[in-house]
Amino acid sequence: MILSQTQELRRGTVVLACLALLERPQYGYALLETLNDAGVAVDGNTLYPLLRRLEKQGLLSSEWNTEESRPRKFYRVSPEGSRVRTGLVREWQDLVDSIARLTQENR
Amino acid sequence: MSTTTLTERYVHEVVRRIPAGQRDDVAAELRGTIADTVEAREPAATDEAERDVLTEMGDPALLAARYADRPTVLIGPDLYPTYIRVLVLLLTAVLPVVTAVAVVLDVIDGAGLGTVIGTGIGTVITVGAQMVAWLTVVFALVERAQGSAAPERRASPWSPDDLPEHRPSDRGGVGACAAAIGNALLIGLIVWQHTAAPYRAGGAGGDRLQVLDPGLWSGWIWPILAGLAGVVVLELVRVAARGWTVQRAAWYAAAEALFALPLAWVLYRQEFFNPAFLTDFNGDWTTPDSFYTAAVLVVLAVSAGAVITRFREARPFAARG
Numbered sequence: 024m025i026l027s028q029t030q031e032l033r034r035g036t037v038v039l040a041c042l043a044l045l046e047r048p049q050y051g052y053a054l055l056e057t058l059n060d061a062g063v064a065v066d067g068n069t070l071y072p073l074l075r076r077l078e079k080q081g082l083l084s085s086e087w088n089t090e091e092s093r094p095r096k097f098y099r100v101s102p103e104g105s106r107v108r109t110g111l112v113r114e115w116q117d118l119v120d121s122i123a124r125l126t127q128e129n130r
Numbered sequence: 131m132s133t134t135t136l137t138e139r140y141v142h143e144v145v146r147r148i149p150a151g152q153r154d155d156v157a158a159e160l161r162g163t164i165a166d167t168v169e170a171r172e173p174a175a176t177d178e179a180e181r182d183v184l185t186e187m188g189d190p191a192l193l194a195a196r197y198a199d200r201p202t203v204l205i206g207p208d209l210y211p212t213y214i215r216v217l218v219l220l221l222t223a224v225l226p227v228v229t230a231v232a233v234v235l236d237v238i239d240g241a242g243l244g245t246v247i248g249t250g251i252g253t254v255i256t257v258g259a260q261m262v263a264w265l266t267v268v269f270a271l272v273e274r275a276q277g278s279a280a281p282e283r284r285a286s287p288w289s290p291d292d293l294p295e296h297r298p299s300d301r302g303g304v305g306a307c308a309a310a311i312g313n314a315l316l317i318g319l320i321v322w323q324h325t326a327a328p329y330r331a332g333g334a335g336g337d338r339l340q341v342l343d344p345g346l347w348s349g350w351i352w353p354i355l356a357g358l359a360g361v362v363v364l365e366l367v368r369v370a371a372r373g374w375t376v377q378r379a380a381w382y383a384a385a386e387a388l389f390a391l392p393l394a395w396v397l398y399r400q401e402f403f404n405p406a407f408l409t410d411f412n413g414d415w416t417t418p419d420s421f422y423t424a425a426v427l428v429v430l431a432v433s434a435g436a437v438i439t440r441f442r443e444a445r446p447f448a449a450r451g
Binding site: 051053066072073093096 | 156158159160162163165166167170187188192193196197199
């Protein structure tokens, strides 16, 4: 029960975390590691399609890096993505404040 | 060697399910990502590590659906309520009518009771299955057609105006339904005894006889049947409209008169039953005249009573609007 509720709650935060992290270009697996190290639990089979969707929506841009032995696709936040991130961060702060108030009142 | 094939097979299974334009790009990225993951787990890149990574990535079909941003449900939440509404309408309103028509056609063809029941059950199963199947196909196609365009947009936004009127439960509806079914059965029975001639004179081996006078079919049976059909229709209208109006009650009175007056007349003239049937059925006994007089009075009284009841039920509705 708690697990499915937690998943529901976390679903939207991965987008925000990606938009925040990809200020510097990153490729898929490295981003996954960074996110998991930072405590944002996400699976590869969710993250990789998500990156492409955000790219399709114009929030990320991508570039292939073929300089190293293994070609990798690097993603970074587009100007539009930065704007969306600012809005999402504000929303997130409001939510944190609201929930903090609510949980305090009910104690 | 086998390591590459396993990854290659997995990548192929994913990309063959996504739009052709993205295939190469997704395949290249997926290959790199899987290799990165395997390498991070175990620098030697063993078969086992690759197997584990692919297991974690999960079913290629599911991953492809995520890449293609495709719905993994047949009918999504937007269409589901409409789907259920139409399905219920088809199965509770259209299917019974179709079945009734099929059964009546069989009866008119003079089929036996077993065949008629078989037709009824067969129609319910085959037509019902067709309805469910085709409706589902249509809704699934609509889901896919509009799915990628704008999932939030509905055909017309819901507003409080769409709320159905709050209606108190319709207690008379069940009675009207029963009356409609009863009268429809009566029509079927009359037609059946004419076409199948089920009565056998002098026991099982005798001639097949009609119960009612065959002469009726060149005369009085037609207004009787028409009146019964009118009554069935009006009772069904009453179920749908949840009540009688004065106008509909008047139509009901006309249908009832069309049915009852000719019936009373042929009973009065003693031309109702097949004489051959009566002779065989009664044996030495003769039907007394008083039987017909009583039957005439019962028919007229029941019909008059039914008409009066309809008008009484109609009054409060007419006053309201």
